[in-house]
Amino acid sequence: MAVRHFFLVLMVVSIWAFNNVAVKWGLLELPPLFLTWMRFVVVAIVLVPFCRITRQQLPWLLTLAFTFGFMHFSLLFVGMRYTDAGTGAIVVQLGTPIAMLLAMVVLKEKLRLVQLIGIAISLSGVAVLSGSPTIPAWWVLCILLCSATGWAVSNMIVKKSPPIKPLTLTGWISFLAVPIVGVASWLTESHQFYALSHAGWRGWFGILYSALASSVVAYTLWYALLKKYNVNLIMPYSLLTPVLAVLMGVLVLGDSMNSFKIVGASLVVLGTAIAVINLR
Numbered sequence: 001m002a003v004r005h006f007f008l009v010l011m012v013v014s015i016w017a018f019n020n021v022a023v024k025w026g027l028l029e030l031p032p033l034f035l036t037w038m039r040f041v042v043v044a045i046v047l048v049p050f051c052r053i054t055r056q057q058l059p060w061l062l063t064l065a066f067t068f069g070f071m072h073f074s075l076l077f078v079g080m081r082y083t084d085a086g087t088g089a090i091v092v093q094l095g096t097p098i099a100m101l102l103a104m105v106v107l108k109e110k111l112r113l114v115q116l117i118g119i120a121i122s123l124s125g126v127a128v129l130s131g132s133p134t135i136p137a138w139w140v141l142c143i144l145l146c147s148a149t150g151w152a153v154s155n156m157i158v159k160k161s162p163p164i165k166p167l168t169l170t171g172w173i174s175f176l177a178v179p180i181v182g183v184a185s186w187l188t189e190s191h192q193f194y195a196l197s198h199a200g201w202r203g204w205f206g207i208l209y210s211a212l213a214s215s216v217v218a219y220t221l222w223y224a225l226l227k228k229y230n231v232n233l234i235m236p237y238s239l240l241t242p243v244l245a246v247l248m249g250v251l252v253l254g255d256s257m258n259s260f261k262i263v264g265a266s267l268v269v270l271g272t273a274i275a276v277i278n279l280r
Contacts, residue, residue: 021248028202040069068173069181071154085253093241095149097271
């Protein structure tokens, strides 16, 4: 890999890791579902005017608007309200091994023994992490696991769907998720626009960073790199995201560290690495 592309990869995973910090800042001033809704509105405004879809693609995008837009992003933001940035990033990393298990069951893809061992290690990491005081209740862990499952299910749908350009996918999922997340926010939250009108820089930074930096900029660079290099060379770098998220949470937000968090994070990242890296 060219040196400049290596640093681009590091920049992308750093952008994704810092997104957890930005979301935590946004949640200080805005309700989680409304923050998610605003994120989708901004992404849709930026991308949809430049992206066209076919009638054949629309049903798949509507499904993804629920699994990826609502299940993954909305539940992630709700879960992040009750835990710290690093813990949320670690649990959601389980989306990768969950996706591999779903591919084995639904798509009949075969998993080697070493991959199954890696998945088991990563799941054991969540068991350890559940004892951490950074997860205040069992239902918070369940919400984050549902978010990870939403990401995994979305991967299965994308594999089965007709070809859709990455930025078109991002823009239209955001556009179609706007009414779904909007209704959920209207039913469960209150005083959203009052909170927005009184939001300071943290609230707006959370919205704009999550929408523009994390979604538009980072994914554009990521897909460009995936076109240039082998997937097995690029994908393992994404495992740096939860590690950097933990470090950024400690340094920027003052998040605590404890043995449950350290051991759990290590097991999740190690297990996922074993599962996804092509070991020979």
